[in-house]
Amino acid sequence: xxxxxxxxxxxxxxxxxxxxxxxxxxxxxxxxxxxxxxxxxxxxxxxxxxxxxxxxxxxxxxxxxxxxxxxxxxxxxxxxxxxxxxxxxxxxxxxxxxxxxxxxxxxxxxxxxxxxxxxxxxxxxxxxxxxxxxxxxxxxxxxxxxxxxxxxxxxxxxxxxxxxxxxxxxxxxxxxxxxxxxxxxxxxxxxxxxxxxxxxxxxxxxxxxxxxxxxxxxxxxxxxxxxxxxxxxxxxxxxxxxxxxxxxxxxxxxxxxxxxxxxxxxxxxxxxxxxxxxxxxxxxxxxxxxxxxxxxxxxxxxxxxxxxxxxxxxxxxxxxxxxxxxxxxxxxxxxxxxxxxxxxxxxxxxxxxxxxxxxxxxxxxxxxxxxxxxxxxxxxxxxxxxxxxxxxxxxxxxxxxxxxxxxxxxxxxxxxxxxxxxxxxxxxxxxxxxxxxxxxxxxxxxxxxxxxxxxxxxxxxxxxxxxxxxxxxxxx
Numbered sequence: 142x143x144x145x146x147x148x149x150x151x152x153x154x155x156x157x158x159x160x161x162x163x164x165x166x167x168x169x170x171x172x173x174x175x176x177x178x179x180x181x182x183x184x185x186x187x188x189x190x191x192x193x194x195x196x197x198x199x200x201x202x203x204x205x206x207x208x209x210x211x212x213x214x215x216x217x218x219x220x221x222x223x224x225x226x227x228x229x230x231x232x233x234x235x236x237x238x239x240x241x242x243x244x245x246x247x248x249x250x251x252x253x254x255x256x257x258x259x260x261x262x263x264x265x266x267x268x269x270x271x272x273x274x275x276x277x278x279x280x281x282x283x284x285x286x287x288x289x290x291x292x293x294x295x296x297x298x299x300x301x302x303x304x305x306x307x308x309x310x311x312x313x314x315x316x317x318x319x320x321x322x323x324x325x326x327x328x329x330x331x332x333x334x335x336x337x338x339x340x341x342x343x344x345x346x347x348x349x350x351x352x353x354x355x356x357x358x359x360x361x362x363x364x365x366x367x368x369x370x371x372x373x374x375x376x377x378x379x380x381x382x383x384x385x386x387x388x389x390x391x392x393x394x395x396x397x398x399x400x401x402x403x404x405x406x407x408x409x410x411x412x413x414x415x416x417x418x419x420x421x422x423x424x425x426x427x428x429x430x431x432x433x434x435x436x437x438x439x440x441x442x443x444x445x446x447x448x449x450x451x452x453x454x455x456x457x458x459x460x461x462x463x464x465x466x467x468x469x470x471x472x473x474x475x476x477x478x479x480x481x482x483x484x485x486x487x488x489x490x491x492x493x494x495x496x497x498x499x500x501x502x503x504x505x506x507x508x509x510x511x512x513x514x515x516x517x518x519x520x521x522x523x524x525x526x527x528x529x530x531x532x533x534x535x536x537x538x539x540x541x542x543x544x545x546x547x548x549x550x551x552x553x554x555x556x557x558x559x560x561x562x563x564x565x566x567x568x569x570x571x572x573x574x575x576x577x578x579x580x581x582x583x584x585x586x587x588x589x590x591x592x593x594x595x596x597x598x599x600x601x602x603x604x605x606x607x608x609x610x611x612x613x614x615x616x617x
Contacts, residue, residue, distance in 0.1 A: 251384070252330040255298045257599045258464050259452060262334035263536065263561050264441040266420045268382040271412030271540040272389040273470065273557065274397065275340070275375025275592055276404040283347045287612050289403045293337070293396055294606040300392050303330035306399070322398065324391050331385035335392055337607045338468050338594030343376040352611060354462055356453075356564040357595045360469070363577040365587060372472055372590030375407045380468075380559070382538070386413070408590070410472060412540025412557045419536070425499060425507065429541050429554055430480055430585070432492050433499035436507055439536040450534040450568070451561050461610035464598030466561045469535075469569040472542075472590030475555040480585045491581045493520030519581035530575055535560040535568045555586065565593060 253261050280286055296306045307320025344353035362368075379396055383389040390411075397406055416428045417435030421442065425433040439446050448454070453462045480488070485496060493516035494501050501511035501522060516523040527533060537560045544553040562568030577583070597608055 251332045252302050253332050253334050255301045255335075255600065256602055256605075258601070260334075260336045260465075260596060260599045261301070262336035262380055262382050263451065263466055263538075263596070264419055264439075264447055265334050265382070266332075266423075266441060267415045267418050267538055268332050268334070269384045269413070269415060270382065270386040270389050271415075271557065272381045272386070272393045272409065273412065273559075274379050274381075274393045274409040275407045276377040276379070276397075276400065277407045278343065278346060278376040278404050280403045281346070283612075285403055286347065287608075289400055290608045290612070291606045292399050294600055296395060296399055297335040297337075297392070297607075298600070298603075300325075300395065301330060301333045301335060303328075303333075306395050322391060322394055324394075325388050328385060328388055331383040331388040333381065333383040333388050333392060335396075336380040336382075336596060338378040338380075338596045339608070339611070340375045340377060340592065340594050342374060346376070349611070352459060352461065354459055354467075354595055356457070356462075356467055356566060357593065358565055358570075360565070360570065360591060360593055361574075363573055363588065365577055365583055366591070367587050367589055368591050369589055372408045372410075374592050375594075377404060378468070378470070378592065378594045386411070410542060410557050410590075411544075412542050414541040416539040416541055416556060417537045419538070428539075428556060429475055429477065430488070432488075432494065432496055433507060434539070435537060436494075436499060439534065446534070447536070450563055451536050453563055457563065462595060462597065463610075466563065466596045467565045467568075468594045468596050469558075469560045469562070469565060470590075470592045470594070471558040471560075471588050473556045473558055474553070474587045474589045476585045476587075477552050477554050483585075490517050491519075491521060491585070493517070493522035517581070519579055521576070521580050521582045524576050524580050525572060530572050533568055533572050535562045535572070537561075561596070 253265055255261060278286060299306055305321035305323075305326070310319045310321040310323030310326055313319060339357075341353065341357055341359055344350055344357075379393060381389040381392040383392070393409065397404075414429075415426050417438045418424075418426060419438060419441035421440045425436050428434040439450065441447075451466050453465045453467075455463045457463075483491075489495050489502075493511070494507075498505070499507035500509060501516070502520075503512055503515040504510075511522060511526065513523045513526055513528060523529060537558065539556050539558045542555060542557050547553050560569050597610055600607060600609075
């Protein structure tokens with residue numbers, strides 16, 4: 142859907158959103174990762190996480206030709222510690238790694254650098270597929286949770302480079318499960334990015350209450366919400382984006398496997414058909430209602446606007462969030478069958494744009510500056526535009542979804558809306574309050590799932606790990 146959440150009155154780089162806000166180190170050669178931009182060029186397959194972060198020699202079971210170091214299972218024995226999937230020995234991020242099995246250059250194609258000041262998967266050029274998972278933390282042991290974050294960091298660095306986790310999917314002791322599930326063997330990295338976030342509920346644990354950011358607010362109940370608790374909330378989230386769905390699913394599956402007993406998946410969502418772009422010259426994608434979506438989204442190359450509206454500044458507080466962002470995730474169900482029986486004229490009036498070119502009412506081209514007063518007062522674009530919301534701006538990375546049927550012969554389909562912003566109180570909340578009251582699009586959509594997360598800054602290098610700024614160097 143096409144919401145116009147821009148950086149300010151009449152500025153380019155704002156975004157359109159449905160329903161919502163409708164709905165390195167070792168690998169730095171491949172582009173301006175310090176600007177949060179994905180690179181389409183090659184990145185070294187062996188990131189620093191494979192050396193210093195992984196804390197051991199990289200080994201290969203895929204090529205069968207190189208000498209191997211003893212496996213963790215052989216070193217630790219057959220107790221629970223020896224069989225803990227992906228668990229590192231003392232420091233947490235010490236799992237050994239192996240090649241993905243595609244030969245020396247297999248990991249070079251389409252790898253997005255993992256390390257940098259911001260997490261990849263936010264301003265990164267939007268990939269085609271999504272697997273998003275929210276987790277509940279099951280342990281009360283802070284040290285155990287920190288070890289998991291380190292293990293996850295090492296595994297994420299390897300998978301985004303196109304490598305398997307641990308000692309790989311085969312070649313180790315046949316009596317024990319392999320470290321990697323194996324379904325991504327032979328596949329390139331497919332621009333995989335993994336982005337981690339902390340939910341409000343995490344700050345009730347591990348003595349973190351005084352470190353919860355003021356901007357990480359619980360979302361209010363908006364008019365029309367019909368939220369399912371089973372599809373909402375979560376202590377943690379992992380957003381996996383890739384151009385190959387199998388690569389994205391493989392990443393979530395392996396992180397969940399590594400975390401077994403420490404965390405458990407609360408809910409997850411698969412997405413296809415990106416409904417927004419952070420690449421200015423790319424063709425604007427369409428949502429399931431057939432309209433171009435995200436025409437005025439913030440560009441991943443626009444560092445000024447990203448600094449203003451997406452990245453948390455040092456002056457914003459708390460210090461541990463500097464360089465991070467805040468994510469709102471909303472599962473938005475579309476009443477597809479009703480929409481498909483609606484006249485074209487009404488569809489265009491609902492959005493405030495024509496369905497073919499995507500031009501705003503009264504204009505000829507998609508990117509022409511909209512004249513809001515020419516649109517109906519209930520038009521989605523008019524209500525979501527920054528001029529209608531005191532300049533509120535978000536960066537969106539939505540995906541379409543279909544999850545079978547609802548048992549009544551209707552498609553369970555819609556938009557999985559993902560919005561990044563510097564402050565939820567100044568981004569998503571004011572825009573959604575406006576839309577929830579007046580947007581004509583509400584007749585055709587309903588928000589059925591919701592979550593909000595603090596996205597910490599990026600992993601700086603092979604010695605750093607996800608969440609280190611929150612949990613402190615005393616945990617190193």
